[in-house]
Amino acid sequence: MRCDHDEHCITCGDVAVEMTVLRVDDERCLALCEVGGEKETVEVGLVGPVAPGDAVLVHAGTALQKA
C-alpha cells in the first residue's frame, strides 16, 4: 500500500482499494485484509459484520463499504 506516481495516492486521495478479508477480530472491530500479496490491518466498524473471504473497499486503513 504505497503512494506511487504510477498509481493513485491511496492514503490522501479519494481512491479506495478493494481488499479481501482474511481474519476478523470482532471485539476490536479490526480485520486483516489482503490485496496483491500485501496485508494490512483494517478498521471494519463502519461496514457491519464481515467474514473471511468478503471484499471490502478500503481507504486509509478503514473499510468504507462492502464491495
Add this chain to the structure above:
Amino acid sequence: MRFVDEFRDPDLGRALAGEILASVEPGRHYKVMEVCGGHTHSIYKYGIDDLLPENVELVHGPGCPVCVIPMGRVDDGIAIAKQPGVIFTCFGDMMRIPGSNGSLLDAKAEGADVRMVYSPLDALRIAKRNPDRDVVFFAIGFETTAPSTALTLKRARAEGVPNFLCMCNHVTIVPPLRALLDSPDLRLDGFIGPGHVSTVVGARPFEFIPADYGKPVVISGFEPLDVLQSIQMILRQLAEGRCEVENQYTRVVPYEGNLRALEVMSEVFQLRPHFEWRGLGFISQSALALSDAYADLDAERRYEVPGVRVADPKACQCGEVLKGVIKPWECKVFGTACTPERPIGTCMVSPEGACAAYYNYGRYAREREVV
C-alpha cells in the same frame, strides 16, 4: 481481477466513445469538471481525453486534498513537528508540500522526528509504543479520509492513549463546489462527481447543483470505462435537457452514503467557521476541527501554532489550475522550475494533482486553443 478487467475493455471503450460523439451538438463547446483528483489521474493515465470529441473539454477540479492545503497550514504543521519530544506523522505526499520555509521532509532533515504513515491507525500504533512522547497525526483529506481519523480518535480514547493527538485539516466537498459555481470566471456544463467521497456522504449532498445551478452531476467510478460512461451520461442529460444527480458508481455508492461513518464524524468533528483553500481563498464552513469532546486530543489546542496566512510563490499558478481557469501547461513554471521531483506548487506534488498527472503522462504542452 474482479471490478477491474471488465472496466478496462477496449471494445466497450470504443463503443462508449462512439456514443459520446453521437450525443454532442456540433458547434457547441462542452466544459465538464471532474471534481476529484483521482479522476484527473485516470483520465491521463488511460488517455481518456484522446477519445473525446474536440468540443468536449475536461476541466480539473479542486478535489485533490494535498493540492488545496495552503502554505500557512504546512508551516503550522512544521512548527508542531519541531516541538521537543513530538513525533509528527503524516501521509507520504504531505511530507513534500512546500511551506514558506521548506517542507516537512526538510524539517525531518533538520532533526525533527517526522514519520510517514499509511493510515491513522499506524500513527496510533506509534503512540502506543512511545507513551512518553506526543504523537501528532497531520490529518488531511475529504470525507473519504475523515471517518478513518474519527474512528482512530475514538479508538485512542477507548484504549486510553492520551499521547495520540490530531492536527485536523479535513475538508468537505460541497462548499468549494458552491464557491466554484458562484465564480464568474468559470462556465461549466456539468460535473463528474467524486466516487469514494460519495461512498461516505452519498449522492444527496450534490442535489443542490441541479436544483440551484441547473447542471448535471454524475457520480463516477475510477476505471476508464467508468469515467467514459459518466461523461456520456452527462452529455445525454444535456442533450435531453435534463439536469439531475445520477449515480454511475452504484456498485459501491449507496444514495444515502455510509450513515455509520457520518454519525462517527459528527461526534468527533465540528465545522470550522472558515478555512483557507489554496487558490480558492477562505470558504466558510468548509473544513472540520475536533469537537469540544475531543479537545484534549487536538494538537492545535495543546501546541501554539503561528497560524499565519502565507501567500503562494509569485511564479506559481496552482490557484488558477485548481479553479480550472488555466491548464497546467499554461503555468509559467510547469515542467521547468516546477517538477514532481522539485515542486513549487502543490498540484505538482500529489499524483492526483492536475500538474503531476499532465507531467507524468507526457502532456507537456499543447497549442493554445483559439476560441
